[in-house]
Amino acid sequence: MKAFKRDYKYLSVYSIPLFAIASFLAPDWWSFLLPLLVFVLVPLREIFTPNDTSNYSKNDEERVLADKFYDRLLYALVPIQYAIVFYGLFILTNNNQDWSNIEIAGKVFSIGICCGIIGINVGHELGHRSNKNEQLMAKALLLSSMYMHFYIEHNRGHHKNVATKLDPATAQKGEIVYFFWFKSMILGYISAWKLEMKKLRKLSLPFLSFRNEMIHFTVIQVLFVAIIYLIFGWNGAIYFLSAALIGILMLETVNYIEHYGLERKMKENGKYERVLPTHSWNSNHEEGRKFLFELSRHSDHHYLARRKYQ
Numbered sequence: 001m002k003a004f005k006r007d008y009k010y011l012s013v014y015s016i017p018l019f020a021i022a023s024f025l026a027p028d029w030w031s032f033l034l035p036l037l038v039f040v041l042v043p044l045r046e047i048f049t050p051n052d053t054s055n056y057s058k059n060d061e062e063r064v065l066a067d068k069f070y071d072r073l074l075y076a077l078v079p080i081q082y083a084i085v086f087y088g089l090f091i092l093t094n095n096n097q098d099w100s101n102i103e104i105a106g107k108v109f110s111i112g113i114c115c116g117i118i119g120i121n122v123g124h125e126l127g128h129r130s131n132k133n134e135q136l137m138a139k140a141l142l143l144s145s146m147y148m149h150f151y152i153e154h155n156r157g158h159h160k161n162v163a164t165k166l167d168p169a170t171a172q173k174g175e176i177v178y179f180f181w182f183k184s185m186i187l188g189y190i191s192a193w194k195l196e197m198k199k200l201r202k203l204s205l206p207f208l209s210f211r212n213e214m215i216h217f218t219v220i221q222v223l224f225v226a227i228i229y230l231i232f233g234w235n236g237a238i239y240f241l242s243a244a245l246i247g248i249l250m251l252e253t254v255n256y257i258e259h260y261g262l263e264r265k266m267k268e269n270g271k272y273e274r275v276l277p278t279h280s281w282n283s284n285h286e287e288g289r290k291f292l293f294e295l296s297r298h299s300d301h302h303y304l305a306r307r308k309y310q
Contacts, residue, residue, distance in 0.1 A: 007064075007067075009289055009290050012079075012290045013290065014080075016114060016117055017112065017114060021084070021087070021113070023035075023090070023110035024088050024110065028103065031104075032110075033299060035109050038117070038291075042288065043290065045287050046285040046288060049287070051283075051284035051286070052289070058202060065310070066130070071134075074126055077122050077141075078141060081114060081115075081122075081141055081144050085243075088111040088239075089232045089236045090232070091294050092107055092108070092236065098147070109246060113246070113250070114243075115145040115244050116170075116246065116248070116249075116250030117247075117250070117291065119144040119147075120141070120145050120247055121248075121292055122141055122146055122293065123138045123140075123141030123145070123151075125138075125295075127142070135151075139151055144244075145244050146149075146241065146248070147247075148217035148220065149193075150188070150190070151217075152195050152196055153168075153189070153191050153192040156195045157188070157191045157192070157195055158188075161304060163259055163263050163272075163275065163279035163280075163297040165251075165270055166182070167185075168183055168191060169184050169255040170255075170257070170259040171256045171259060171260045172261065173260070173261035174261075175256075177253060180255075181256075193214050196212055196213055196214045200212060225237055225240070225241070228240050247274075259279065259280055259281065262281070268302055271305045275302050275303065277300065277302070278299070279302060282296070282297060282299040283297070284296075
C-alpha cells in the first residue's frame, strides 16, 4: 500500500481538470467548485495532516527516475490543458446560456487555476528538461497561460540570480505582495528580452534574428489570442486573458512566498555564494506537494534544478 501511494499519488492532480469541468457546467455559486477545492479544501486537509519529510532511498530514487510513468503524467496534461481552456471558453460564450456575473467569475477563475497549476507549473517542470520535445511541451503549456517568456527568464535568469536583488522574482523582506506582482511581472519580462539579446550577441546575431525566441514568443501569443477571438469573439478573448492573468498571479504569489526575505552573501571576489537549500522556503505538506508536482519542496529544486519532480 505504501508503494501504491508513493507511485500513484500524483494522479490526484487530474482532479483539477475534472473539478474545472464541473465548475463550467454548474450554476450559481457552484461555479466556484474548483476554487473551493484549491483554496479551501486542500489547505484545510493540510492543517489536519502531518508533514511528510521522508525521502527516497538510493534504490527507490533510481527506480522512480527510470520509470516513464512520471513523465507520461506530465505529457498527458498538455492536451488536457488546451481542452480545458477551449471547453471553458465555449461554455462561457455559448449563446444558449445566459450566465450571471457570479457564474462567469467562477468559470473564468476555474480556467485561471488550470492556467496556473497545469499551464505554468507543469510547463515549469518540463522547461527544466534537456529533451527538446519536453521543452516544446513546456512552451506550449506556457502559451496557454500567455507567459512564454518565463521559459527564458526562469531558467537563465531566476535560477542564476535567485536570493539577490538582481532577481525580480525574489521578494525582499517587508515587500508588499501586490507591489511584488507588478515588479516580478514587468521586470521579469524585461529581463527575458535582455537575456535573449545577450545570447544573440554571443552568437554574433542581430536583434531581428530567427534565433530570437522572444520574437517567436510574442508572435505566437498574439496569434493565439487572435485565434481565440476568431472562435469565441471579444468576450472569449477577454475571458481568456483574465484567466491567464489569474494563473500568472498564482505563480507570482508562489514566487513571493518561496524566496521571501532570503539573500545570498557576497563573496570577496564580488560574486554571490552558490545557491543553497537555505535560499528557498520549503513546504512538506503532502497535499500541496502532490498537486504541484513537488514544487513546494523548493529548496531541493534550486539546489539541483534539473532533478525530476518525483
